[in-house]
Amino acid sequence: TVGAVALDMNGNLAAATSTGGLTDQLKGRVGDSPIIGGGTFANNEACAVSCTGEGEAIMRGVLAHEVYAMMKYAGNSLQAATDKAIELHADKLQGDRGILSMDNTGKVAFGFNTGFMKRGYQAADEEPFVALWE
């Protein structure tokens, strides 16, 4: 799975996620990526989110929308909301999770419970940042 979130010069946010799914999945199985609020969500009022990992757990946890809701209704910061969404319902929803999120000021947050997430970030007139393990 791959994804991107962005803030443009007009202050608008967008999120995009695209995936090849799971090895050996059944024909016709659809994962979290195209489920709005599951693997992909964006609303200028708070943040844009793209998820990766065990799709069934992300869908059942509605994780992308949870990041948005924890910011909008519970006043969490972007990173706090992202970290909480990674841990959400961990007793009932097992599996790898990675969440990429950006708020309407251009701040970014990465959350993941796997120790490895391919990721990158670049803000206006700053150097690009790319990371895997670190």
Added chain:
Amino acid sequence: MKKFAIAIHGGAETIKPSEIDKKKEEEYRRGLADALKAGYDVLEKGGSALDAVEAAVNSLERNPVFNAARGASLTQRGETEFDAAIMDGNTLRVGAVGAVRYVQHPISLAKVVLQKCDHCLLVGTGAEEFALANNLPLKAPEYFVTPEKKEAWLDKQQERAVKKRQPGSMSD
């Protein structure tokens, strides 16, 4: 100074450092840098966040080391199927596609759904026909399959065959 920013991911998985060699790591880092630049260039020219995330994801979909479009995982049948979604934080419009094959850029098909369709999510042949109707590029199945993903699929088949042979398994 006008503020804009982009962030990307190429997936998160539980793996050990020993499972990835330096060459693979380098391919990941280069692929991420290419995608970041593709999206950043759109923003820097005053482009929309929607166009920027599409450009970044297109770059990752073309890159066989990432699990999306070219380089996708194989289903139980040994085929590739794609899902994608894009959402505009300003209008709350969305475009999403599920279980599509042959579409070279699933995220671009999702964006056309966002722009031209009254529905939010199209799946299977309906989504593929929408791609045809909007002249989006389609590719033959082999374009999407990499040797690495084929090998991962074969391993799974063997795993399943062994499980089947174990005593008490379904087969008589």
